[in-house]
Amino acid sequence: MSETTSSLAPADLQALADDIKTWGRELGFQQVGITDTDLEHHERYLERWLAAGHHGEMSFMAKHGTKRTRPAELVPGTLRVISARMDYLPPEVETTKTLGQPQIAYVSRYALGRDYHKLIRKRLAQLAKQIEQRVGAFGYRAFVDSAPVMERALAQKAGLGWFGKNSMLLNPQAGSLFFIGELYTDLPLPVDEPFASEHCGKCDACQVACPTGAIVDDKVVDSRRCISYLTIELHGAIPEQYRRAMGNRVYGCDDCQLVCPFTRFTRLSREDDFAPRHDLDRASLLRLFSWSEEEFLSNTEGSAIRRIGYPRWLRNLAVGLGNAPPSEAVRAALRARLAYPSDLVREHVRWALAEQAQKQAALIAAE
Numbered sequence: 001m002s003e004t005t006s007s008l009a010p011a012d013l014q015a016l017a018d019d020i021k022t023w024g025r026e027l028g029f030q031q032v033g034i035t036d037t038d039l040e041h042h043e044r045y046l047e048r049w050l051a052a053g054h055h056g057e058m059s060f061m062a063k064h065g066t067k068r069t070r071p072a073e074l075v076p077g078t079l080r081v082i083s084a085r086m087d088y089l090p091p092e093v094e095t096t097k098t099l100g101q102p103q104i105a106y107v108s109r110y111a112l113g114r115d116y117h118k119l120i121r122k123r124l125a126q127l128a129k130q131i132e133q134r135v136g137a138f139g140y141r142a143f144v145d146s147a148p149v150m151e152r153a154l155a156q157k158a159g160l161g162w163f164g165k166n167s168m169l170l171n172p173q174a175g176s177l178f179f180i181g182e183l184y185t186d187l188p189l190p191v192d193e194p195f196a197s198e199h200c201g202k203c204d205a206c207q208v209a210c211p212t213g214a215i216v217d218d219k220v221v222d223s224r225r226c227i228s229y230l231t232i233e234l235h236g237a238i239p240e241q242y243r244r245a246m247g248n249r250v251y252g253c254d255d256c257q258l259v260c261p262f263t264r265f266t267r268l269s270r271e272d273d274f275a276p277r278h279d280l281d282r283a284s285l286l287r288l289f290s291w292s293e294e295e296f297l298s299n300t301e302g303s304a305i306r307r308i309g310y311p312r313w314l315r316n317l318a319v320g321l322g323n324a325p326p327s328e329a330v331r332a333a334l335r336a337r338l339a340y341p342s343d344l345v346r347e348h349v350r351w352a353l354a355e356q357a358q359k360q361a362a363l364i365a366a367e
């Protein structure tokens, strides 16, 4: 802690905390809260989740030990966490309607535009700069879904929402379609009340709607079944038992949020960065599958999608095409990829062709 900050009187710290929230809103965050670093309860939950193997191939979830649940072990000197949330759903973007159009690709609505990490980190840095102008040099680090940080747990403690049964953070006025970022800081700011009440009640809409049964318990998602994990995190083959359930979801999945009654309170984002690029909110599976590797790299430049790489992009789209209504155009596009130099892609293309053939045969038999 710097000399300047250690000498701030409690009243100054309270005024600073109030200003941080105002500055945060001026910078485009919808809500900002402050919490301490005690995540003991969440540490036990994480241990149980990891012990059950629910993290699948995401070894990074286990590899940082207690740094994830003890912020001061990750950033020495951290006393408080400033947690901020930003809505992301762009206007005029369909959600469930697109899911119901099996020839259209469904991309998770958070990934339609530019990579959110940069924008949110930049805004957090601006917030830190404003604090610095007030108190002088102080210790901080900004995070956005990029380090071993318990983002949702910290946000819940900072009063931003509760953990829904789908394990997402839910806010009664905004649903769950928002990003969370945080500033770890050595400022001894007054903390906010945690969001203590839970409003799910008897609702189980998310558990019922999950296409793969991935919500295995209250607030417990088994990533190995989750379409978000299967399409984004998993490097190898998508287990066959989940391929049909993926439908047209080719990058992420929003079902457990879209059915949530609190999603009707979603506030639309006016951030240009989150607006869909290359019609990713409405493009056909065939069109995206026709992208060359060069087109994929150029069209996903600055987008979170780029990180999965071209072979996994084709893998996901092949599954979507296997699930699409039978058509010669789909089969021709798939056949054109049968020689693609990746076992992973070829295997999914063969599966998709078999699905298409089966549906075509059923169609002919029904005539």
Ligand code: SF4
Pocket (backbone or CB within 6 Å): 166, 209, 210, 211, 212, 213, 214, 215, 221, 225, 226, 227, 228, 252, 253, 254, 255, 256, 257
């Ligand atoms: S993201 Fe999709 S697959 Fe994963 S838990 Fe939610 S509904 Fe299920």
Ligand code: SF4
Pocket (backbone or CB within 6 Å): 164, 165, 166, 167, 170, 199, 200, 201, 203, 204, 205, 206, 207, 256, 259, 260, 261, 262
């Ligand atoms: S769908 Fe129902 S149970 Fe699931 S998170 Fe929303 S309110 Fe909670």
